[in-house]
Every structure is written in C-alpha cells, then in structure tokens.
Amino acid sequence: MDDLRQVAQSVIQWGALTLLFALAVGVVMIVVVYFIDKTQTAQTIRRNYPVVGRFRYLFEHLGEFFRQYFFAMDREELPFNRAERSWVYKAAKKVDTTIAFGSTRPLNLEGDAIFLNSAFPTLSEDVAEPQPVTVGEGSCNKPYTTKSIINISGMSYGAISSPAIRALSNGAREAGIWMNTGEGGLSAYHLEGGCDIVYQIGTAKYGVRTEDGELCDEKLRKISEHEQVRMFEIKMSQGAKPGKGGILPGIKVTEEISRIRGIPAGADSISPNGHKDIKSVSDLLDMIHRIREVTGKPVGFKMVVGQLDFFDYLFTEVHRRGMQSAPDFITLDSADGGTGAAPQPLMDYMGMPLQESLPLVINSLHTYGLRERVRVICSGKLITPGKVAWALAMGADFVTSARGFMFALGCIQALQCNRNTCPTGITTHDGNLQRGLVPKDKAVRVENFANKIVYGVGLIAHSCGVTQPRKLQRIHVRIIENGGRSVSLAEIHPVPEVKAQYISVADI
Ligand SMILES: Cc1cc2nc3c(=O)[nH]c(=O)nc-3n(C[C@H](O)[C@H](O)[C@H](O)COP(=O)(O)O)c2cc1C
Numbered sequence: 208m209d210d211l212r213q214v215a216q217s218v219i220q221w222g223a224l225t226l227l228f229a230l231a232v233g234v235v236m237i238v239v240v241y242f243i244d245k246t247q248t249a250q251t252i253r254r255n256y257p258v259v260g261r262f263r264y265l266f267e268h269l270g271e272f273f274r275q276y277f278f279a280m281d282r283e284e285l286p287f288n289r290a291e292r293s294w295v296y297k298a299a300k301k302v303d304t305t306i307a308f309g310s311t312r313p314l315n316l317e318g319d320a321i322f323l324n325s326a327f328p329t330l331s332e333d334v335a336e337p338q339p340v341t342v343g344e345g346s347c348n349k350p351y352t353t354k355s356i357i358n359i360s361g362m363s364y365g366a367i368s369s370p371a372i373r374a375l376s377n378g379a380r381e382a383g384i385w386m387n388t389g390e391g392g393l394s395a396y397h398l399e400g401g402c403d404i405v406y407q408i409g410t411a412k413y414g415v416r417t418e419d420g421e422l423c424d425e426k427l428r429k430i431s432e433h434e435q436v437r438m439f440e441i442k443m444s445q446g447a448k449p450g451k452g453g454i455l456p457g458i459k460v461t462e463e464i465s466r467i468r469g470i471p472a473g474a475d476s477i478s479p480n481g482h483k484d485i486k487s488v489s490d491l492l493d494m495i496h497r498i499r500e501v502t503g504k505p506v507g508f509k510m511v512v513g514q515l516d517f518f519d520y521l522f523t524e525v526h527r528r529g530m531q532s533a534p535d536f537i538t539l540d541s542a543d544g545g546t547g548a549a550p551q552p553l554m555d556y557m558g559m560p561l562q563e564s565l566p567l568v569i570n571s572l573h574t575y576g577l578r579e580r581v582r583v584i585c586s587g588k589l590i591t592p593g594k595v596a597w598a599l600a601m602g603a604d605f606v607t608s609a610r611g612f613m614f615a616l617g618c619i620q621a622l623q624c625n626r627n628t629c630p631t632g633i634t635t636h637d638g639n640l641q642r643g644l645v646p647k648d649k650a651v652r653v654e655n656f657a658n659k660i661v662y663g664v665g666l667i668a669h670s671c672g673v674t675q676p677r678k679l680q681r682i683h684v685r686i687i688e689n690g691g692r693s694v695s696l697a698e699i700h701p702v703p704e705v706k707a708q709y710i711s712v713a714d715i
Contacts, residue, residue, distance in 0.1 A: 248645040251617040251631045255643035263619075282311060284620075286543065287590065292614055294591055298659035299615035299652035315691035318562065320597045320684050325672025335674040337661065340604050342438060342582045343505025343535040350535075351437040351505050353403065355384040356676055357595055357660045359653075360586045360607035361407045361442070361509070363391025365455045365464045365476065366547030366624070371616055371633045373646035376400030378615075378653020387607065388414075390442050390453050390478065392467040393430055400650070404435045407509070408498070409442045410452045411478035413468040422484070422494075424501050431502035438536070439498050441491070443482070443510040446544025446587060448553040452478025456548065458627050459636055488521040492532050499535075507536030507582070511544065512564035513557070522575040533580050538607070539564055541587020545610045547634060548625035561587040561598070566700035569602040574703045578602075590614065592663025599664065600679040600696065615656035616649050 237258055244257035253260040282288045290311055297304045314321060336354065343350040359379055364372050366389060379386045379402035386402050390409025397404055408415060408422070415426040430436055444450065455464075455476035465472035485491050491508065499506045525533045541561035546554070559567075565585055572578040582604040589595050590611030598606050610618070617631045624634040632644035664676040671683040681700060685693035 248648045251643035251645075251649075252619070253643075254645075255630060255632065255640055282313070286545070286588070287610065287614070287620060291591055292620065295611055295614040295656060298663075299656040301655045301659070304659065304663075315687060317687055317689050319687045320593070320696070321687065321693060322593075322596065322600075322667050322671055323683050323685060324670045327672055329669035329672055329674055333674055334665065334669060337665075337675050338677045340582065340677075342507075342604075343499075346531050346533070346535055347499050347505055348503035349437075349505075351403075353383075353385065353437075355382075355657075356599070356606060356664060357589075357611075357657055358384045358405075358584075358605060358607045359386040359612050360609040361387035361389035361405075361440070362547070362609050362613075363389030363413075363453065363455070364394040364396060364467065365391040365459055366453075367613075367634050368629075368632060368636060368641050368644070369394070369396045370641050370644040370646045370649075371613075372396040373399050374616055374644065374649035375612060375653055376402050377646060377650035378612075378657070379403070381650065381654040382657035384657050385437065387440065391455070391464070392469075393433070393436070394463075394467050398433065398435060401435065403437045404433070405438045405440050406430055406436050407440045407442050409478050410480065410482050411468075411470075411476070413470070413476075413478075416469050418469075420479075420483070422497075424497075427498065427501050431504055436504070438505040438507065439502055440536075440538060441482070441485070441494060441498070441506070441508040443485070443491075443508050444513075444540070444558075445509070445546065446511040446540035446542050446558055447546035448549035449511050449513060449542075449557045450480050451550065451553055452480050454478075454548045454625075456625065456627070461636055488517070488524045491521070492524060492528060492534075495534050496532060505535035507534040507538060507584075509538035509540060509584075511540045511542055511558035512568060513559065515567065518568060518571045522571065522577060525577065526575065530577070530580055533577055536582040536584055536604075537568065538584040538586065539568055539603075541585075544587050545613075546624070561585055561589075565598065565601050565603060570700060570703050573705055576705050578705075592660055592667060595660055596664045596667040596676065596679055597684060599676055600681055600684045601700070602681075602702075604677075611660075612653060612656065615652045616644065617652075 241257045244253040252263050282290055294304060337356055339352050339354045341350050341352040359375055373396045375386055376397055377400035380400040385405050387405040388397055388407050390407050390413055392414025393406060412422050415423055417423045457473050457475045460472055460476050462472045470476055485494055495506045542558035543560055569583060572581055584605045584607055585598050585603045586607045589598055589606045590608055595606045613633055616633050618633055619631055621630050623629050627635045627637055629635040632641040668676045668679050681697040684696040686696055686699055687693045
C-alpha cells in the first residue's frame with residue numbers, strides 16, 4: 208500500500224515538475240516571440256500587438272477553410288471585399304497573385320464590367336510601355352508629363368500619420384508616380400522621398416492661407432518653388448462628403464500639424480463647406496488663372512459630380528474666355544470615395560458614383576471640344592487592375608487611389624480613421640501605434656502595389672489585343688445588364704460628336 212502511495216506521489220511530483228517545466232518553456236517562448244514580433248519590421252500588426260497579433264494571420268489562414276460555415280464570402284464585405292483586399296495585400300508583398308480553382312466574381316451582376324478578349328492577343332514582343340501624357344501643355348510655363356497610370360490620391364498629413372506619408376512618398380518615387388498632399392498642406396514628409404507632388408488647395412487653404420483664411424500668393428509661390436510640386440489641385444468637393452469641409456478632430460491637431468496648416472493646435476480643424484472666394488464658374492476659372500499665373504504650373508480641380516448643369520456652364524464660360532482659360536485637369540471623385548471622417552448622411556447619400564459621372568464628364572468634354580485640352584483623373588475604389596482598366600477604357604487619363612495605397616501600407620479596414628486608434632499606424636498620431644509602420648519596409652509595398660496594378664492592366668490590355676493600357680477603349684468593355692446579358696460600353700455611352708465652336712448652354 209505504501210509502495211503504491213509512493214509511486215502515486217512520485218507520479219504527481221513528476222507530473223507537477225513536467226507541467227512547471229512546460230509552463231516555464233511556454234513563458235520563455237512567449238517572451239522570445241514577443242521580442243521577435245516587437246523588433247521585426249515587416250508586419251505592423253505583429254509589431255504593435257506582439258504575440259496576440261499572430262492570431263490574425265492564423266485566423267486569416269483558417270478563414271479560408273471556415274468561411275463557408277461562419278464568415279461572409281469573398282465578395283460580401285464592404286467597403287472593400289476580401290477578394291479585392293487580398294489581391295492588394297499580395298500585390299504589395301510581391302507574392303504570387305494567381306488564384307486557383309475558379310473566380311469568385313459572379314459574372315451576372317448588373318452593372319459589372321467584363322472585357323472582350325481579342326482572337327489575336329498582343330504578343331510579348333509587341334507589348335509597349337504606357338504612353339506618357341502631358342498636363343497643361345500650352346497653358347503654363349511648366350507643363351507636367353508622366354507615364355504614370357495609378358497615383359496616390361489626396362490624404363492630408365493629419366488625417367494620415369508621418370510614417371505613412373514617408374512610406375508613400377518613398378514608394379511613389381520608386382514607382383514613378385505622383386502623390387497628392389490632400390488639403391492639409393505640404394510637410395517635410397511629403398518631400399522626403401523625392402516623388403512628384405500634386406499640391407491640393409482645400410476650402411481652408413491650409414498651408415497657403417493668410418491669417419484670415421484668404422489665399423496668400425506669396426505662400427503659394429514658395430510652395431511652387433519646390434521642383435517636386437508639379438501641379439495644383441483646387442478641392443471643390445470630395446466623394447465622401449460633398450458640401451462639407453475637411454474635419455480633423457482636435458486630438459489629431461498636433462503642434463507640427465498646426466504649424467503646417469496655419470491653425471491652432473488641439474482644436475478641431477474644420478474647413479468651410481466651400482471656397483469663400485469661389486461661388487460661380489467664373490470665380491473658379493479666375494482662381495485657376497490666378498494660381499497658374501503665380502505658380503507657372505498646371506492647375507485643375509477635384510470634385511464629386513452632382514448637379515450636371517455645372518459642366519455646361521463651366522465649359523461654355525471656357526469657350527467665351529478661350530481654350531487657355533480651361534482647367535488643365537479635372538479630378539472626378541466617386542460618391543463612394545473614402546475619408547478620414549465624414550457625416551454618414553453625406554457619405555451614404557450625396558453625389559454620383561464614378562460609374563455614372565466619368566462617362567458623363569468625358570462625353571461633355573468631347574461635346575465642347577475640350578477633351579484634348581483637359582485631362583481627366585478619377586478615383587473611387589479603383590484598387591484592382593480590372594477597375595483601373597475600366598476607367599482607362601472609359602477615357603480617363605489617370606487613376607488615383609487613397610485606400611488602395613492604405614491597404615498597401617497594411618490597413619486592415621478597421622474603420623477607425625476618425626479615432627486616432629488605427630491599429631496599423633496609418634491614421635493615428637499615437638506613437639505606440641505608429642511604431643508598427645516602418646516607412647522603409649512599407650515604401651517597398653507601395654511601389655510593388657503600383658507596379659502590379661500597371662502590370663495587371665497591361666495583362667487586360669494585351670488580352671484585348673492592344674499594345675498598352677492607354678489604348679483600351681469603350682469597345683473593349685461590355686456591361687452586364689439585368690438578366691446577365693451584356694451590352695457594349697460604346698453602345699451605352701457613345702462618344703458624342705465634337706462641337707468645337709462656341710456653344711452656349713441653350714444650344715445643348
Ligand atoms: C484617410 C483619408 C483621407 C483623405 N483626405 C482627403 C483630402 O485631404 N482631400 C481629398 O480631396 N480627398 C481626401 N480623401 C479622399 C481620397 O483622396 C479619394 O478621393 C477617395 O478616398 C476615393 O479613392 P479610394 O476609393 O481609392 O480611396 C481622403 C481619403 C481617406 C481614406
């Protein structure tokens with residue numbers, strides 16, 4: 208009996224010792240993994256949330272097996288679905304973007320585009336580089352020429368963090384694309400990478416304002432002296448909040464941001480709903496002229512399309528003043544564009560989606576004989592090659608993206624951009640969270656994403672039988688209609704006849 212008790216005791220002792228040993232090994236392993244995660248630079252989530260952050264990758268992987276039972280399908284998440292996001296993540300990491308088994312994109316959804324492959328696809332020896340495009344030719348001293356197809360859309364320093372801007376600016380230089388400053392002014396972080404920059408002038412005229420909020424020519428001239436600043440964009444409106452100025456919560460208005468913007472630190476930074484000095488198409492053309500005269504560089508404006516007579520009035524006034532007076536470019540933002548912060552009624556209900564506004568504006572430019580004079584830039588969820596190819600085929604000269612590049616920086620669509628708690632360090636000024644975003648590593652992802660888009664659009668173009676992306680046309684696209692039948696984009700939106708002579712609104 209004693210023997211049995213002794214055996215039982217020693218089993219318990221050994222068991223306890225083994226358990227203790229296993230626990231100690233576990234603790235040591237956790238500490239080691241903690242330090243590995245905290246010091247590695249490749250993955251923001253692991254750097255910001257050592258050890259537990261690893262579960263994200265595990266769950267993401269397991270999700271592929273479990274989603275049929277528990278989770279939304281590939282195409283059901285919003286604003287960006289899993290299929291689109293994972294394409295961007297893979298493109299940015301430069302890992303294999305091929306997929307297996309079959310597409311999860313249903314080819315019978317009304318409004319979706321499909322491309323028409325040629326019986327004679329372009330052979331690799333005939334493939335050409337994207338054609339360069341010049342903005343502001345003949346209208347200013349320093350027109351801007353670039354081959355870029357996809358560029359970085361406006362996101363202010365303030366809405367996004369300094370490491371995010373540094374990564375974008377360095378990645379943009381490597382990819383040969385431009386970066387738009389957003390309405391928050393120009394910082395050293397934008398200039399750091401040496402990429403081309405489009406300076407945005409918002410309704411509060413941050414960075415180029417007098418104390419009472421008027422446009423200051425002297426400050427504008429200073430900004431234009433930076434060789435990197437290639438163009439100026441007047442922000443009339445933004446897809447996510449038409450008729451509402453930018454909102455930067457006080458918690459994000461640091462000393463540095465207040466200096467760059469020319470406003471008090473710690474207080475909410477709220478831009479007026481519109482420009483106090485632009486209340487008609489005439490004012491808009493005057494402002495474009497003034498900025499072009501002061502800077503010598505191309506000037507255009509950004510807007511989400513709303514009431515359509517605006518373009519008739521604008522282009523008629525351009526004809527009255529002469530072709531030179533035209534904006535050098537128009538940036539069209541989609542109603543479903545992103546933002547750092549906006550009221551839901553405006554986000555959900557205001558403005559026209561790009562699908563509708565892009566053909567309308569391009570056709571209007573054709574009608575008024577201005578298509579060659581005014582370049583068209585567009586944005587709105589164009590984060591995959593198919594979407595970008597659609598915009599080019601419709602007639603856009605350039606595409607820009609904000610959230611596509613945020614995904615390239617590691618954004619996980621946590622929808623916290625307005626709260627200073629972004630877990631990936633992109634839209635927060637919390638140093639602990641920013642620490643995870645290592646600009647040097649993420650710049651490479653920005654470059655990879657841009658390059659992969661161009662490559663992917665090239666694949667579509669070559670399959671359609673043209674040599675390069677800018678040769679895609681409406682005839683290459685069909686739009687799926689009710690019942691799954693498709694109709695040519697060229698038939699839905701035929702290019703109108705050019706009426707180059709003076710046209711009054713009454714003639715249209
Ligand atoms: C965090 C964030 C900040 C933004 N800040 C600006 C801005 O300062 N000025 C602007 O014109 N648009 C701003 N936008 C809108 C984008 O430039 C872009 O027009 C819109 O998100 C559509 O592009 P996307 O669908 O590729 O994101 C911002 C968007 C995001 C997500």
